[in-house]
């Protein structure tokens with residue numbers, strides 16, 4: 001019997017969008033005719049089934065696991081009927097003990113129709129909104145294929161500020177020819193509307209996207225490496241002046257405003273992932289389980305009422321995969337990650353490449369002390385390369 005009752009998080013995936021953005025490789029699909037009743041029933045069934053399975057795997061009495069965060073992601077969850085959100089949160093309250101400070105986030109797109117629904121989301125139980133602004137320039141929004149204007153985004157942020165105790169904005173930087181002046185001006189403007197939390201993502205060209213095809217044909221779709229590095233360093237400087245510190249490679253928050261849900265991923269915690277393509281992780285006395293739902297929305301919906309349910313994979317992670325995930329996630333955090341106990345991953349021979357570890361500490365890209373390992377700002381600039389060497 002496991003003595004300590006673990007806390008858990010819940011991710012809910014809504015896979016539909018109004019249009020497919022050319023840079024996006026998320027499990028998101030354009031659909032107009034959605035049978036929302038079936039979707040509600042299927043998501044609730046997935047939640048029930050996974051919760052039951054979790055109680056069994058952890059050998060814990062039903063109802064005793066604490067739910068500490070919920071995240072509705074996508075796709076575009078702001079297209080969900082608020083009634084589905086309410087039904088899922090009501091079901092979750094029956095399955096888990098609810099942390100009194102539970103964080104319940106929804107991602108939202110800032111089209112006017114979706115902004116009009118925000119009140120319904122607040123009423124359904126959402127207490128944190130993450131708004132996909134992406135750019136405050138019409139040219140940038142057009143380049144990114146977005147369905148809203150900058151004015152729409154600012155209006156949505158004003159509405160979010162009226163309704164939700166916590167809210168955040170996503171921006172994408174590193175567009176072709178983006179100047180430092182332009183990025184500084186965008187950050188200085190957005191901070192007036194999202195003063196406590198910002199996610200600033202470097203534009204990446206992901207396989208399978210329209211941008212990838214165009215990039216392969218020779219089109220230049222991002223800034224050059226030096227320009228992007230300058231924009232990254234500038235982000236840290238400007239946001240620090242405004243009282244937001246980098247707590248993760250792309251996330252900046254005032255004290256106490258970090259996303260608890262995302263911190264749980266980066267700290268390799270436990271979470272359930274429901275809906276098509278959602279991933280979950282569960283650490284048990286036998287090791288860490290990796291659960292992956294069927295990716296196709298129609299395939300997942302059809303399979304949910306079968307004996308197997310919507311899950312394609314529910315398997316113990318290999319020690320080396322757990323080890324890699326621990327470092328890849330943990331080193332994204334400014335606070336870094338603890339030196340793990342030798343038995344943690346189920347293979348005591350696993351270790352970071354000692355030659356590269358020493359070299360990166362000397363270079364000033366990593367900080368090591370008795371407690372653990374963390375990246376410096378210069379280290380976070382080149383984290384992918386650092387990880388590929390450390391995990392070699």
Ligand SMILES: C[S@@+](CC[C@H](N)C(=O)[O-])C[C@H]1O[C@@H](n2cnc3c(N)ncnc32)[C@H](O)[C@@H]1O
Pocket residue numbers: 023024025026073074075076077107108109131132133134170171172201202203204205206
């Ligand atoms: C699940 S996605 C989208 C959420 C929401 N549907 C939207 O579009 O605002 C979450 C965030 O990932 C970021 N993102 C997605 N694809 C990206 C890419 N290729 N490069 C950089 N950021 C990306 C965007 O900032 C986006 O807001």
Ligand code: SF4
Pocket residue numbers: 016017018019020021024025026028074075076109132
């Ligand atoms: S970026 Fe958002 S709106 Fe665009 S396709 Fe991806 S999930 Fe959908």
